[in-house]
Amino acid sequence: TLKQPWALYYWLSTCIPAPPVAPERKCAFLASPRNTETARSAGNVSGGVQHCARTNCCMGFFQLEHGQARPDLLGNITAVGTSCPESSCHASKPTQNYVRCLCSSDYCNLNITRTYALLYYSCLNIPHKESVRPPHTCDIQKEADIDLANIELQKVVAYGHFACVWQGFFQGSLVALKVFPATLRQAFIKEKDVYLLHSMTHSGIAQFLGAGRMGKEFVLVLELATQGSLNKFLSTNVCNWASTLKLVQTLAQGLAYLHSDFNKNGVYKPVIAHCDLSSSNVLVKADGSCALCDFGCSMVLQCSRTHRALQGHSDRTEQGGIQMGTLHYMSPEILEGCVNLSSGRCLLQGDVYSLGLLLWELLVCCSDLRTDSIVPVHVLPYEAELGPSPSLEDLLSLVSEQRVRPTIPLYWDTHCQGFSVQELLEDCWDHDPDARLTAQCTADRLASLPAELVLGKATFDA
Known part of the structure; x- marks a missing residue:
């Protein structure tokens, strides 16, 4: 259907032969059932990643819902002459409660930035004075790296600021898997370090079960809250x-x-x-x-x-x-x-x-x-x-x-x-x-x- 605000735009962007601009641009991939076949034509899809050597651009369409931008369609775009100079995903002006972005780095379409007078819907950065902490203040526990080779991803249950949350099966139990793309390794480390602080075990805090790598992606393994957010x-x-x-x-x-x-x-x-x-x-x-x-x-x-x-x-x-x-x-x-x-x-x-x-x-x-x-x-x-x-x-x-x-x-x-x-x-x-x-x-x-x-x-x- 061409009734969605991004449909015509995407229809014009089917993967056609063109000189390679970047080797295997990797974009986050997400498509509704009605758009899956069309979206896959823009490049090879492996899980939540789309690879295409014919483009330098990733694209994303996000629906504005309850004050947040929810991913609706993510993948590669390969229209000849498409310009995407920005390395990160900056939102266009809203159209029919949708915003879109084009960007030119791996997985850049995973998180969209909506700017309002330099303030972001996701996490905004405000400069601050660093303080010196005593060595004992934030002692981190030993690394909680675990082997995720036999993990089973079942379905996506949520999208966060930096990551996609899956329901999965691990070591005989249902768990939540917060998956960060390789480009957001620092965001993964920052959140993991908070969970690894001593005495972070409390019934009112999501239980941290471990962390590891799954291919090139970084994963936090958490207890599964069966009733969701x-x-x-x-x-x-x-x-x-x-x-x-x-x-x-x-x-x-x-x-x-x-x-x-x-x-x-x-x-x-x-x-x-x-x-x-x-x-x-x-x-x-x-x-x-x-x-x-x-x-x-x-x-x-x-x-x-x-x-x-x-x-x-x-x-x-x-x-x-x-x-x-x-x-x-x-x-x-x-x-x-x-x-x-x-x-x-x-x-x-x-x-x-x-x-x-x-x-x-x-x-x-x-x-x-x-x-x-x-x-x-x-x-x-x-x-x-x-x-x-x-x-x-x-x-x-x-x-x-x-x-x-x-x-x-x-x-x-x-x-x-x-x-x-x-x-x-x-x-x-x-x-x-x-x-x-x-x-x-x-x-x-x-x-x-x-x-x-x-x-x-x-x-x-x-």
């Missing part, structure tokens, strides 16, 4: 108060643990800022609990013994900067670009702002918090006000200048053991970073909520 879960499930309570409590507990530091058996666990909290980067496990994942933007922090202030550092950041995450969930001060990045405290405060939005996202989907019989529909923060793909300018105006936050329904005037859910959210997403709760305080408040929903009189009056 929180975004997917809320889009396909209706939650009552009991299940919502478990989700919000375990989510906050996981972040509180990530933000904590302690010494255990002579080993120091540092404070870690996630820096990309979103419902796409939280997993829902089979028991209905949450686990944090996707630490590609995370920062390991340390305590300065002299100033007692958190200091940020990044060991192996590809471009030498702090990386922040998804636009929808960025705090006002990060959207404005006016945070003090010489101190890691602002990163933790940014995480708590994102946590507040996630808690709202969960609670607004709770069927027991409604006074009518309408099934709650999952929406992202600010989607009702700005649509699924807001620009930086739109968010700056709404969130920072007007100080608007997601709408809290009138029937949420629910008081539980002395404080309201509304008060909790407002304390998490306060415009003043210093006025926000800590992750641990948020977890403690949520832990005090009763298992049985207690509704105040105002709920019925509303």
